[in-house]
Amino acid sequence: MTIPQLFKKIVPFAKPYRRLIIYTLLLTVVGSFAAQINAFILRYTVDQINVLMVAKEPLSKGMYLVGMISIVLLAKEIIYALVQFGQKFYGEKLRIYIARDFSQSIVDRILTYRLAFYTSADNESGKLATRIDAGISSLTRLVQNFFIDILPLFANAIIALICMFYANVYVGLVGVAVIPLYLYIGQAQASKLTGFRRQMRNYRESKNNRIISLIDSILVIKSFVREPEEAKRHEKIQYEMTENQMATRKTSFLYDSIKNFVEQIAVVIIIVLTAYLVLSGQITIGAIMFHIMLFNNVSAPIRQLHRIYDEVNDALIYSESFFEILESDEQIESKGNYKPVHIHGDLELRHVSFEYPNGTVALKDVSFAIKPNEITALVGLSGAGKSTIINLLDKFYEPSHGQIFLDGVDLASYDTAFLRQHIGMVLQRNHIFKGTIFENIEYGKMGSSREEIIEAAKKAYIHEQIMELPKGYDADAQSLSGGQQQRIAIARLFLKNPPIIFLDEPTANLDAIATEQIKNSLDAIKKDRTVIIVSHSISQIIDSNAIVVMEKGCVVEKGQHEDLYANKGTYYDIFSAMANSLNLNKISRTLQSDER
Ligand code: ADP
Numbered sequence: 078m079t080i081p082q083l084f085k086k087i088v089p090f091a092k093p094y095r096r097l098i099i100y101t102l103l104l105t106v107v108g109s110f111a112a113q114i115n116a117f118i119l120r121y122t123v124d125q126i127n128v129l130m131v132a133k134e135p136l137s138k139g140m141y142l143v144g145m146i147s148i149v150l151l152a153k154e155i156i157y158a159l160v161q162f163g164q165k166f167y168g169e170k171l172r173i174y175i176a177r178d179f180s181q182s183i184v185d186r187i188l189t190y191r192l193a194f195y196t197s198a199d200n201e202s203g204k205l206a207t208r209i210d211a212g213i214s215s216l217t218r219l220v221q222n223f224f225i226d227i228l229p230l231f232a233n234a235i236i237a238l239i240c241m242f243y244a245n246v247y248v249g250l251v252g253v254a255v256i257p258l259y260l261y262i263g264q265a266q267a268s269k270l271t272g273f274r275r276q277m278r279n280y281r282e283s284k285n286n287r288i289i290s291l292i293d294s295i296l297v298i299k300s301f302v303r304e305p306e307e308a309k310r311h312e313k314i315q316y317e318m319t320e321n322q323m324a325t326r327k328t329s330f331l332y333d334s335i336k337n338f339v340e341q342i343a344v345v346i347i348i349v350l351t352a353y354l355v356l357s358g359q360i361t362i363g364a365i366m367f368h369i370m371l372f373n374n375v376s377a378p379i380r381q382l383h384r385i386y387d388e389v390n391d392a393l394i395y396s397e398s399f400f401e402i403l404e405s406d407e408q409i410e411s412k413g414n415y416k417p418v419h420i421h422g423d424l425e426l427r428h429v430s431f432e433y434p435n436g437t438v439a440l441k442d443v444s445f446a447i448k449p450n451e452i453t454a455l456v457g458l459s460g461a462g463k464s465t466i467i468n469l470l471d472k473f474y475e476p477s478h479g480q481i482f483l484d485g486v487d488l489a490s491y492d493t494a495f496l497r498q499h500i501g502m503v504l505q506r507n508h509i510f511k512g513t514i515f516e517n518i519e520y521g522k523m524g525s526s527r528e529e530i531i532e533a534a535k536k537a538y539i540h541e542q543i544m545e546l547p548k549g550y551d552a553d554a555q556s557l558s559g560g561q562q563q564r565i566a567i568a569r570l571f572l573k574n575p576p577i578i579f580l581d582e583p584t585a586n587l588d589a590i591a592t593e594q595i596k597n598s599l600d601a602i603k604k605d606r607t608v609i610i611v612s613h614s615i616s617q618i619i620d621s622n623a624i625v626v627m628e629k630g631c632v633v634e635k636g637q638h639e640d641l642y643a644n645k646g647t648y649y650d651i652f653s654a655m656a657n658s659l660n661l662n663k664i665s666r667t668l669q670s671d672e673r
Contacts, residue, residue: 078393078396078397078400079393080389080393083219083389083392083393083396086396086400087175087216087219087220090175090178090179090182091171091175091220093174093178094171094174094175097167097170097171097174098171098224100163100167101164101167101168101171101224101228102228104160104163104164104167105164105224105228105229105232106232107160108157108160108161108164108229108232108233109229109232109233109235109236110236111153111156111157111160112157112233112236112237112374113233113236113237113240113371113374114150114153115150115153115370116237116240116366116367116370116371116374117240117367118146118149118150118153119363119366119367119370120361120363120364120366120367121146121363122142122143122146122363123361123362123363123366124361124362124363125142126139126142127361127362127363129142164224164225164229165225167224168221168224168225169221169225171220171221171224172217172218172220172221172224172225173217175216175217175220176213176214176216176217176220179212179213179216179217179399180209180213182403183209183212183213183399183402183403186402186403187402189409189410190405190408190409190410191408191409191410191473191474192468192473192474193408193433193434193474194405194408196433196434197434197435198435201286202289203282203285203286203287203288203289203290204282204283204285204286205402206285207281207282207285207286208282208395208398208399208402209399209402211278211281211395211399212395212396212398212399212400212402213399214395215388215391215392215394215395215396216392216395216396216399218388218391218392219388219389219391219392219396222385222388226381226385227378227385230377230378230381231378233374233377233378234374234375234376234377234378234379236374237252237371237372237374237375238252238253238371238375240371241368241371241372241375244360244364244367244368244371245351245354245359245360245364245368247350247354248347248350248351248354248368251343251346251347251350252343252347252371252372252375254343255339255340255343255375255376255379256375256379258339259336259339259340259376259379259382260382262332262335262336262339263332263336263379263382263386264386265332266328266329266332266386267386267387267390269328269332270325270328270329270387270390271390271394273321273324273325273328274325274390274391274394275394276321277318277321277322277325278394278395280314280317280318280321281318283314284311284314284315284318287310287311287314288311291307291311329387336379336380336382337380340376340379340380343372343376344369344372347368347369347372348365348369351364351365351368351369352365410472410493411475411489411493412492412493413489413490413491413492413493413496414490414492415486415490415491415492415495416491416492416495417484417486420483420484420499420576420577421449421484421576422447422449422450422483422484422576422577422606422607423446423447423448423449423482423483423484423485423607424446424447424470424481424482424483424577424607424609425444425445425446425447425481425482426443426444426445426446426466426469426479426480426481427444427479427480427481427482428442428443428444428478428479428480429442429443429444429469429476429478429479429480429481430442430443430476430477430478430479431462431465431469431474431476431477431478432477433465433474438630439462439465439630440462440465440466440469440476440630440631441629441630441631442478442479442631443462443466443479443627443630443631443632444479444632445625445632445635447607447609447623448607448622448623449607450605450606450607451607451608451621451622451623452603452608452609452610452620452621452622452623453608453609453610453621453622453623453624453625454609454610454611454612454617454618454621454623454624454625455467455609455610455611455625455627456612456618456624456625456626456627456648456651456652457626457627457628457647457651458628458651460629461627461628461629461630462627462629462630462631463581463611463627464581464611465630466609466627467502467579467581467609467611469481470488470500470579470609471496471497471500471502471579472488472491472493472496472497475489483496498573498575499575499576499577500575500577500578500579501570501573501575501577501578501579501602502570502578502579502580502581503563503566503567503570503578503579503580503581503583503599503602504566504581504582504583505581505582505583505585505586506559506562506586509554509555509557509562509565509566510554510555511555512553512554513548513550513551513552513553513554514534514543514546514549514550514551514552514553514554514557514565515527515530515550515551516554517554517565517569518530518533518534518565518568518569518572519572520569521533521568521569521570521571521572521573522572522573522574525572527550529572530550530568530572531550532571533568533569533571533572534550534565534568536568536571536598536601536602537564537565537567537568537571537598537601537602538564538594538595538597538598538601539561539564539565539567539568539598542561558591559586559587559591560587560588560590560591560592560594560595563583563584563587563591563595563598564594564595564598567595567598567599567601567602568598570602571601571602575606576606576607577606577607577608577609578602578603578606578607578608578609579608579609579610579611580599580603580608580609580610580611580612581611582611582612582613583595583599583610583612584599584612584614584617585612585613592614596616599617608621613655615652615655615656615659618638618652619638621638622637623635623636623637624636624637624638624641624648626641626646626647626648626651628647633646633647634646634647634648
């Protein structure tokens with residue numbers, strides 16, 4: 078991205094604050110004029126003192142002059158302080174407001190993105206958060222720098238240059254001559270540093286990512302006693318980062334010294350030139366100080382040029398990925414606008430193939446129908462593509478080829494939000510948010526009354542257990558057991574009351590007792606709805622009305638339990654393996670001996 082491009086992207090964010098910007102700019106202009114006053118006063122003072130001394134005037138006259146000048150200087154400083162305060166305050170206000178808007182707009186935006194955006198390796202949560210954070214902070218720093226540092230300094234410099242030219246063209250030319258040289262050095266410094274900065278951003282992202290994954294997998298790390306290895310890995314990034322930082326500093330300091338040297342040379346040239354002009358009677362003695370002070374105003378922003386370059390470059394690098402995130406239109410979920418009055422639940426996949434963004438082909442020419450108000454089980458070994466089908470049915474992803482129909486209409490034409498309002502999901506692990514049980518159930522239908530929540534909890538067979546907790550519905554939901562959390566998720570669905578329900582291995586993470594306990598709630602939620610269940614539980618599979626058997630992304634069999642079993646195909650193999658894993662012989666012997 079180039080600087081003009083970056084500014085073009087920032088403009089829409091700055092537009093609502095036009096007034097604030099105008100105030101800041103006005104104050105900047107006033108401030109820049111005020112900044113030159115000292116040079117003029119000093120010239121006047123030196124020249125006047127010179128006149129007094131040559132004329133051998135009494136001390137009192139000199140003191141009167143100094144008194145008057147002090148008053149003028151004091152008045153100027155008061156005005157200058159007020160202007161600076163206003164300028165900084167408005168600049169800061171602008172920065173804070175724009176930062177808020179940046180941050181809100183990116184959250185608003187990514188919420189509209191399809192699931193593929195979140196599951197892509199580039200957007201792992203740590204990386205995404207760092208990128209957004211770094212983008213916002215560097216962009217807002219840019220806004221702040223522009224209005225608080227860059228603009229006043231450059232306005233000062235330009236006015237100072239004009240004053241120098243006005244007083245003496247030759248001295249003015251020396252002042253101007255230094256600028257391209259500075260710009261050249263600043264640019265060279267900036268381009269040298271860009272590579273380091275990009276590298277630094279990568280280090281920062283992967284460091285944050287590592288720390289997050291470290292916290293996530295702390296149990297595994299500890300159980301395998303891998304702390305030393307993990308620490309070593311972290312140390313490696315840290316060391317590389319330090320080296321990179323040192324290299325950055327070295328380059329910075331080297332260029333700073335060169336710039337300083339050039340500046341001092343310019344000062345010397347100005348002294349020599351003005352001294353010559355004074356001696357040759359072309360200007361007064363006060364002009365020496367006058368020009369040196371003005372040149373100080375010219376070189377002040379240039380001295381900061383590397384920092385400005387640094388920050389603009391930072392903003393360019395970090396904002397690149399910020400705007401990439403903000404502007405990835407292809408990530409927006411396709412909308413559709415079909416909203417039927419009633420959803421029946423008649424689903425059909427026709428020649429559906431699907432490939433994940435990373436290239437994994439998960440489904441190959443899959444066709445089958447799901448009858449409304451029936452329970453359809455998807456059976457297959459892990460990786461067969463069962464969850465992928467659920468992802469497609471919920472429009473989290475769209476088929477690469479083929480179509481999916483709901484009640485005879487292509488899923489793509491449905492309004493996505495409307496569709497999801499009519500679909501409920503129970504997953505292996507349902508996300509229980511930080512908050513109370515009440516809030517977690519209420520997520521199913523915001524604004525539900527306490528009675529409705531209790532009703533839903535009763536239907537999910539969890540009400541009694543909630544009542545046993547000291548805080549009842551106000552207890553922390555995350556402290557519930559896995560089975561209880563699943564039932565909270567089911568209660569949430571009772572509130573939502575969708576006609577279609579997907580159950581993706583809802584009992585996979587539960588022990589036998591918890592599975593038994595949630596059976597009632599699952600049976601209750603399945604009633605009178607179109608249900609698709611992915612499960613490794615024999616009882617849930619047998620309970621279904623239809624079974625679709627999948628293998629390596631293809632549908633290999635479909636039908637009912639008895640027929641499929643009799644077929645002695647894939648279903649027979651999977652079913653037998655499940656039954657054998659239960660050690661049914663021993664179980665039945667145990668149960669029989671118990672009966673005797
Ligand atoms: P199942 O539910 O039958 O266990 P999945 O539908 O989860 O199978 O997976 C089917 C295939 O797609 C597998 O090869 C899996 O690795 C791959 N897969 C699943 N989710 C993703 C994803 N988000 N990105 C890339 N590949 C995926």
